[in-house]
Amino acid sequence: MRTSWADLAVNSAAENGGTSNSTAPSRPVYVPPHLRNRAPAAESHAPAPAPAPAPSNVIANNNNNNNAGPRWSAPPHANGWGNTSVGWDRREANPFGDQEEKAEEAFGEQENTGINFDAYEDIPVETSGENVAPPVNTFAEIDLGEALNKNIRRCKYVKPTPIQRHAIPISLSGRDLMACAQTGSGKTAAFCFPIISGIMRGQPLQQRPPRGVRTVYPLALVLSPTRELSMQIHEETRKFAYQTGVRVVVAYGGAPINQQLRDLERGVDILVATPGRLVDLLERARVSLQMIRYLALDEADRMLDMGFEPQIRKIVEQMDMPPPGARQTMLFSATFPKEIQRLASDFLSNYVFLTVGRVGSSTDLIVQRVEYVQESDKRSHLMDLLHAQRANGVQGKQALTLVFVETKKGADALEHWLCRNNFPATTIHGDRTQQERELALRSFKSGNTPILVATDVAARGLDIPHVAHVVNFDLPNDIDDYVHRIGRTGRAGKKGLATAFFNDNNASLARALADLMQESNQEVPDWLSRYAARSTFGGGRNRRSGGRFGARDIRKEGSFSRGGSDYYSAGNNGGYGAPSGYAGGYGPGVTSAWD
DNA sequence: AAAAAAT
Incomplete structure (x- = not known):
């Protein structure tokens, strides 16, 4: 089994050889634009x-x-x-x-x-x-x-x-x-x-x-x-x-x-x-x-x-x-x-x-799954996913897997464990040297190590072709971070898969996650809906769970403005009861989920 | 509490 990715590694290493910052020598002769x-x-x-x-x-x-x-x-x-x-x-x-x-x-x-x-x-x-x-x-x-x-x-x-x-x-x-x-x-x-x-x-x-x-x-x-x-x-x-x-x-x-x-x-x-x-x-x-x-x-x-x-x-x-x-x-x-x-x-x-x-439109391209997984079961659960992918030929250069974790230490630990278990992985996070970070990213992009374990440093903006699967091994605390993370797949109009491991530690995200999935026409598991119903009104860390579909011009929301006090309105953002509080009065699906 | 970002 080793040969399949080893071959890929050889090929992609060859292809990737020139991508470093080897700018051609250029003389410092200045010419105004x-x-x-x-x-x-x-x-x-x-x-x-x-x-x-x-x-x-x-x-x-x-x-x-x-x-x-x-x-x-x-x-x-x-x-x-x-x-x-x-x-x-x-x-x-x-x-x-x-x-x-x-x-x-x-x-x-x-x-x-x-x-x-x-x-x-x-x-x-x-x-x-x-x-x-x-x-x-x-x-x-x-x-x-x-x-x-x-x-x-x-x-x-x-x-x-x-x-x-x-x-x-x-x-x-x-x-x-x-x-x-x-x-x-x-x-x-x-x-x-x-x-x-x-x-x-x-x-x-x-x-x-x-x-x-x-x-x-x-x-x-x-x-x-x-x-x-x-x-x-x-x-x-x-x-x-x-x-x-x-x-x-x-x-x-x-x-x-x-x-x-x-x-x-x-x-x-x-x-x-x-x-x-x-x-x-x-x-x-x-x-x-x-x-x-x-x-x-x-x-x-x-x-x-x-x-x-x-x-x-x-x-x-x-x-x-x-x-x-x-x-x-x-x-x-x-x-x-x-x-x-x-x-x-x-x-x-x-x-x-x-x-x-x-x-509900573009993010349809990403199939989102949420699975209830206890902390102690996460590794074996991930292993199951990876084995299934391997069995289906979903791996290697054309099918990269990006695994998000919460902490830098956690990223290192998971990377080592994956490697020990014969899944070539690398990791990117803020405790690594810049050289290591860049090498990790290149190695992942090339398919040399088709699994990348990452902290939120890789959550935003990075355009990595062929990411077939984003795994939220640890869910983020903020739904917007989730949106950005899963956006590493399903790019340029292509399809992608995002799997999240959810457990009691993520209770505060339940509502926002359920709402988001519903708005993107995803199947919301019943247990998650129940979680969402139980969870508190938009308060706590996910204060944006109500108003976060904020890709609506705040200047348009004059009718909700609180006497012009821009800075002290936090208390009104929680989404308590009144329709104006939750989602600013517009229904689900107006906007969101973008880079 | 964690991550990122200057040395």
Whole structure:
């Protein structure tokens, strides 16, 4: 039996060999973005779509200066390069891989050829806000520019997904956006395309950093809650930005900072980062946010929850970033609890709220099962599942299993136990080194170790093709976390299976879980319904169990507002009795379950 | 109580 996965391991190891960060050597010759890939003179007068801030020590080059200097402290001869796009292009590592055909094959298989658009056809959409730009049906309807269009073709994006159809025109119209969209439905492109396009057509600006300070001034900042998600966004964005002249750099903790500093010094237009490392870079004055025109928060509700909020506030409000209105802000997530929407509105200006999808449509793609399993029986129960899968040939490269546990120690313990029992597994969690984390993820993706035991570090955003089964070995305390976890399967319109082990320890989740499953047309076991009926009204840890289907614009709920007291309304959120308390007065199934 | 995120 060993041979089957061993063979896979050999194959996939070979295939996967080149995927590490082996960027081709590229010389640190700086070319300002407005001089790259464009007709040298004519386009330097392109109007800026969004009002660009002009901080005090920044000189806006809004005149007819054809010889616009670099935005950072690069050698003055730098613009010798930009006059032909070819000169630069040759130096840019090809994010599609060495051979385009091979890359296209791998890429298409991963994300796009495979998108089952039928699964998204009927998805309901809600927008609110004034003068919302209408959706488009094709990429061709939007003027994203030839270079970007070419990358879209390279990615085999045939037509936009629903979130892209709606979000891109709204972003291109310059509006702030709070967007909810299903897991795996193309969020990254939805905020990347407008950013790349906007930077390409933007007015060249330059600044004069203090002498000797190697500060860089990105035009766009994309924040995400985990390092691996930042890496993923970076890789994807690089594909979209290929040969556009727009440079994308990633910065996250746990990795040597020096390489990241060198990447930054070569110039950055879009910075993808995790909060901690970014704060470090800001405090070292290696990065300034003065020139930020676009701010995107991926997994925005996570970024604004208790653990992250102070850091995000520091970055967005207490450094040198232009205020709302002077930048364009885009928040994306699958789940958007009301209280988080309230926090988020601090970062937004006259925003459009957009929600695409609902429980009961896209999440139909995920079959959810809940099984009552005592703590002491969990391992043997998991073993039964895995043996059954093995017997059915559901394993290996095309059928990965992702097992979520509650604790880091628990993850290690389960991994060892699985390996001892001849199920090749690896683990990812915050106690592992970054190297180990990245290796684990690669090994899982490649099918080398078709079982990954993970903490919530892997719950959000990660796009791992071929995850056939998500097992909630330990259920999370928060239903939104559950939604994100199971969203690691059933992506791009494909089907997936999610199994949860439930016992008395999860009583507080019962109601929310039962509701969610019902809304997604899943079979709810009777015992779980009874549990749900018994459990307390929305209180306790799962305060969102009532109001959490919060992918509804809080601004629309004026009739429920409690005398305008935004901060002290927690007591009214519990969902006691009155219909307004539970689910904010809208029935089940309005929205939710998205990335 | 736990997880994540800077060194």
